[in-house]
Amino acid sequence: MNTVQEEVRSGLADIVNEIVGVPLDEVRPEQSFADDLDVDSLSMVEVVVAAEERFGLTIPDQAAAGMKTVGDAIGYIVANR
Amino acid sequence: MFSTDRKVVVTGVGATTPLGGDSTSTWQGLLAGRSGVRLLTHAWAAETPVRIAAEVAVEPTELLPRPEARRLDRSAQFALVAAREAWADAGFTGPAGTDGTADPDRLGVVLASSIGGVISLLHQHDVLRQQGVRKVSPHTVPMMLPNTQGANVGLALNARAGVHSPVSACASGSESVGYGIDMIRTGRADIVVAGGTEAAIHPLTIAGFGNMMAMSKRNEDPTAASRPYDRGRDGFVMGEGAGVVVLESAEHAERRGARVYAEAVGQGLSADSHHITQPEPSGRGIVAALSGLLDSSDLVPDQVVHVNTHATSTPKGDVSEVKALRKVFGEAMDHIAVSATKSMTGHLLGAAGGVESVATVLALHHRIAPPTINIDDLDPEVDADIVRGEPRPLPGGRIAALNNSFGFGGHNVVLAFRTV
Numbered sequence: 181m182n183t184v185q186e187e188v189r190s191g192l193a194d195i196v197n198e199i200v201g202v203p204l205d206e207v208r209p210e211q212s213f214a215d216d217l218d219v220d221s222l223s224m225v226e227v228v229v230a231a232e233e234r235f236g237l238t239i240p241d242q243a244a245a246g247m248k249t250v251g252d253a254i255g256y257i258v259a260n261r
Numbered sequence: 262m263f264s265t266d267r268k269v270v271v272t273g274v275g276a277t278t279p280l281g282g283d284s285t286s287t288w289q290g291l292l293a294g295r296s297g298v299r300l301l302t303h304a305w306a307a308e309t310p311v312r313i314a315a316e317v318a319v320e321p322t323e324l325l326p327r328p329e330a331r332r333l334d335r336s337a338q339f340a341l342v343a344a345r346e347a348w349a350d351a352g353f354t355g356p357a358g359t360d361g362t363a364d365p366d367r368l369g370v371v372l373a374s375s376i377g378g379v380i381s382l383l384h385q386h387d388v389l390r391q392q393g394v395r396k397v398s399p400h401t402v403p404m405m406l407p408n409t410q411g412a413n414v415g416l417a418l419n420a421r422a423g424v425h426s427p428v429s430a431c432a433s434g435s436e437s438v439g440y441g442i443d444m445i446r447t448g449r450a451d452i453v454v455a456g457g458t459e460a461a462i463h464p465l466t467i468a469g470f471g472n473m474m475a476m477s478k479r480n481e482d483p484t485a486a487s488r489p490y491d492r493g494r495d496g497f498v499m500g501e502g503a504g505v506v507v508l509e510s511a512e513h514a515e516r517r518g519a520r521v522y523a524e525a526v527g528q529g530l531s532a533d534s535h536h537i538t539q540p541e542p543s544g545r546g547i548v549a550a551l552s553g554l555l556d557s558s559d560l561v562p563d564q565v566v567h568v569n570t571h572a573t574s575t576p577k578g579d580v581s582e583v584k585a586l587r588k589v590f591g592e593a594m595d596h597i598a599v600s601a602t603k604s605m606t607g608h609l610l611g612a613a614g615g616v617e618s619v620a621t622v623l624a625l626h627h628r629i630a631p632p633t634i635n636i637d638d639l640d641p642e643v644d645a646d647i648v649r650g651e652p653r654p655l656p657g658g659r660i661a662a663l664n665n666s667f668g669f670g671g672h673n674v675v676l677a678f679r680t681v
Contacts, residue, residue, distance in 0.1 A: 225399035
């Protein structure tokens with residue numbers, strides 16, 4: 181990961197930690213939100229809304245639905261912020 | 262009428278109340294005659310005519326992991342705390358299916374509140390108005406639905422025999438325990454975790470109840486405000502918390518060698534059909550519920566030595582309940598130790614029946630009735646032997662006790678427990 185990607189990963193880690201309590205260093209690009217991090221569909225909405233605020237962008241529902249892994253989210257945020 | 266061949270017993274108790282964060286500290290508080298009523302310190306309380314309430318002694322967020330707590334309404338947090346205590350108290354080491362003694366398909370949950378997730382509902386309404394649609398929590402609906410306190414307990418304990426939330430205002434907790442007894446009687450479950458929860462201390466509910474003239478305004482003396490049977494009573498004091506019992510078929514409890522607190526003998530139910538909020542003055546509906554209990558169970562009136570009354574400290578309700586008890590028990594009423602524990606806990610609304618079931622079961626188990634506090638000038642219309650000041654020992658032998666709960670809407674629920 182480059183610095184920008186790492187900055188976004190670290191921000192997402194804060195958000196996921198706040199919402200579901202997963203330790204910060206376990207939030208890695210290859211991790212699936214649902215399968216590895218215990219982020220269910222309702223909590224995923226919270227993650228998306230918090231990410232919008234933190235990174236200053238709007239994430240349409242369709243884009244959010246495509247974010248299966250932390251890497252997916254990092255990629256979308258880096259490309260669209 | 263239900264078959265009584267399947268005897269039901271209580272094998273676990275749990276509570277979180279204004280007197281303590283668990284059933285033991287709550288029970289100690291009751292025996293000590295301690296009031297849980299305090300002056301409210303919230304900023305909003307300065308603007309309401311009622312500025313007192315009985316808030317829980319231990320915040321549930323101190324006991325629950327943060328990610329779990331943040332997606333639960335306060336009422337569901339209370340329910341989980343009390344249910345987990347009761348479950349562990351009954352001797353289970355983990356959710357059904359994990360410890361080998363409880364079968365998920367034979368475990369039910371019956372747990373209700375009177376108002377549901379009202380604090381979450383109103384908070385999210387504030388979010389909507391102040392921050393817009395996008396910021397409304399996706400957990401709003403499951404936090405406000407009035408079945409989700411029970412559903413969350415069911416999820417936590419892996420209950421699959423059925424999860425129910427019979428809502429009947431301030432009778433909800435007792436109606437839940439009664440429903441749980443029936444689930445076991447009718448063979449639907451071997452174990453049912455049952456009770457009530459409530460978290461409704463909010464300016465809107467206080468304004469609503471206050472404007473009905475139902476609440477005490479004794480702001481200058483909070484611990485004396487809840488005073489059932491005293492001539493100076495001027496309304497109830499709102500409390501919050503949860504109370505839960507583990508009901509189990511006697512056979513199942515015996516098979517796993519469980520400690521048994523008491524038998525859950527049965528219930529009596531009726532409706533006043535008189536007024537949406539006023540109690541029926543003659544106590545007709547309460548008489549019907551008590552008679553129904555006696556008709557549908559093997560309870561002998563002479564066995565009854567203690568009643569944990571509904572007595573909320575309102576001028577009318579306290580008296581009509583005592584009249585009804587006298588009508589049904591006659592002279593035997595002279596040997597019944599009557600305790601109004603709301604004098605200490607405040608009125609926990611939908612949780613009241615759960616907490617008072619716990620208190621009634623523990624009174625039988627320890628053979629001691631908790632006192633009623635704040636009676637300085639007993640209302641002469643109260644024709645009953647009220648336990649005042651000090652707790653009172655209950656007699657030996659096979660004894661029974663009742664827990665009464667009534668709710669706005671005219672709901673009357675009477676539960677009976679008995680020593681084994």
